[in-house]
Amino acid sequence: MSSGDNRTIVVIDDNDDVRDFLTLIFEGEGYKVLPVEEAETALVMIKRLRPALITLDIELPRVDGLQLLESLKSDEDTMSIPVVILSAKRKSLRDFRATKADWIIEKPFDLKDLQLAINTLIP
Structure with a gap:
């Protein structure tokens, strides 16, 4: 088991x-990015x-993001x-705040909000 990679973002x-957009942004900041389209x-x-x-x-298809978050945090x-939820589900954002997410950003998002989250959560 790896001890963790402090330059990788999934x-x-x-x-x-x-x-593609997030990959471009994070790689521009010097991170290795692993883009994935489904939870499993x-x-x-x-x-x-x-x-x-x-x-x-x-x-997400099949297993939704909240189920994945629960698996990760348990x-x-x-x-x-750290997990940053990026969601367009405005009505559900209040419910997301009750989850174990470390940060929640509504889509469409301001790049400054995303950069603040990354700079705060990655030592």
């Missing part, structure tokens, strides 16, 4: 454009690599990895 979103693959990758941060969309190996 981007989980089923939208190709969002994954992401969970295996995260457990193996223990990245510095995860961005997580709620609307596992000793992954519970300390």
